[in-house]
Amino acid sequence: MNLLRKILFPFAILYGIITSIRNFLFDKGILKSYSFDLPVIAVGNLSVGGTGKTPQIEYLIRLLADKYKVATLSRGYKRQSEGFILAQASSNAAILGDEPFQFFQKFKNIQVAVDANRKNGIEQLLSLPENPEVILLDDAFQHRKVKAGFYILLTSYGDLYSDDFMLPTGNLRESRSGAKRANVIIVTKCPFNLSQEKQDDIRNRLKVSANQELYFTFIAYDNFIYGENRKINVNEIQEAAKLLVAGIAKPEPFFAYLQDTNDVCLSFPDHYNFTDKDILEIKNLAQNNIIITTEKDYVRLQGSLPSEQLFYLPIQSSFIMGSDNFDQNILNYVGTSTRNR
Template identity: 40%
Template sequence: MRPFEPVLYPFALLYDGITRLRNKLFDIGSKRSVVFEIPTVVVGNLALGGTGKTPMVEFIIERLSQHYEIATLSRGYGRKTTGVILADQEASAQNIGDEPFQIFTKYGEKVHVAVGEQRIMAIPQIIMEHPSTDLILLDDAFQHRYIKGDFNILLTTFQKPFFEDKVVPLGTLREHRKGAGRAQAVVVTKCPKDLSEEKKKWYKENIKKYTAPGTPVLFAGLKYGEPYEIQPNGRVLGKDVILLTGIADTKVLKESLKGQYNLKHALEFADHHKYTEEDAGKISKAFQAYGGEGTVILTTEKDMVKLKDRKFAQLLEEIPIFAIPVKVDFDHKDETLLMDMVQKSIIEKGYKREV
């Protein structure tokens, strides 16, 4: 036990009680969950911080967008606007949030991207403006019980699984571990490539203490793609990189870079960090201090969409900045099982098209 835990315990107990009561009211029907005619798939987690929700949403988009007209809906964390917004050519990280803007930047021609604090109000607006939409992906909506998802995917990281975590402020859980019982599938994310079957069995045994009978536990790693230059200037990516991040956890990313790149320096900001001109100065100083012939700044796609703001135009011209894409990496068996279950949930709503 950490020395300060006894001080936090009463607050954790109070928070746990409030969230349990809220969930109980939904379970018994005192609080109402709305079921929409259009199929809805929820991607979420029990914990605060990064569990890989955006890569999972992108994974589903890539698997299903050729067969279904998809819309994504999230709260739009960190945006400077309020209300329901459907992304268009005026969209930016400032008005819809960094992760929705990342999805819009990558898949805007394939999907409709919407944000709204009150998702229950946003879905009718999506349908009104895009009536041919036949699947909505609800990003980070596991605790948003005013909408009853048709299929709930719960993510938990290999590094900090929910069964070893505690509710805030003692830990990072938004609700008690028993909330996992609402999931139709649990995916352990950010798994190492050499994960043994014995270790998988141990994770499954611990997770299934909290899930409904028959709920599958799947495993996925992260696969980093070929970095690309944010502002194409014909520069070449070499071995020497300065890492620039504003994400929840950099451990997995750093580990993946070890064998391929020479990490000269890491400039790390908090998750969802809003970059400023002052930050641009820090980036420039870091490049001057640690850069050299062939050195580039390597960042995530989540950070990239914020750095493309006009106020950083000069920085992008002067300093070679590359973004590294990340994708969910399932083995074939787990990927097939998950997508078959998602497909089944869509068909059960009356959408008969086979994938």
């Protein structure tokens, strides 16, 4: 923790009091929460950024989209638009935000929408002629105006919410006690060989209650990098000269997976909007070598860099154990809620 964050500790206490009062008012019904007559699954975290919400949403899409009409609803962080927008052929990352646009490009059989007001966003989706049967709320754990039917809380293995502090001293958006709203807690970005002893230790540190389920996942990197017209096996480019570009919260694992001794790594802030100056710098550093970026950055860089040079590395969220049980719990919730409509 740096000196400035320590100095701001009194503000962290004040922020914690404010968010606790807000949650109390929602819990007691003094502030109104709205429920909807269809399955709504909220995926979020207690901290700011970097817990792997996008791969977890994609996991749920793969699980549900062949069985139900699925819609995702996101805020559309840093998008250059306002209000409710339903993704369509003319949409791009600037209009939707990078992560929703990634969903839209990747999954053709779902609806993708953005709206900072989740209640209005759900109402707009339900008013469509082809309305969804399931809605996945992206980064909506603190959006208490909508009461989801199922909450999935994510926390990173290297940055557990139990070890964190309130903003601005730490990275917590609300008190650790907010975790009690979760049906499922997932510790993300774990070592793939995390021991049972370490899992038990984390369970105790997180103080998981008897009515909650705890899972551990790791990031599984694809065996190929993908460009506009071709894909290349990662093994073929491991020792080749390349430029690695990432505008994500914690890029170190991405770099470590691909980097060779002489590769150049270029890091930008999360959800970064690349400027013309940045594009020129990337071109100059890359020369004629390939450029590999994250899938989220690719949707913003596509069209600004030569297509024959630009590639991305997909990732997926994989469960260390218990994936069948997790899947069945989600399917049971959605199936029961759908039948009860």
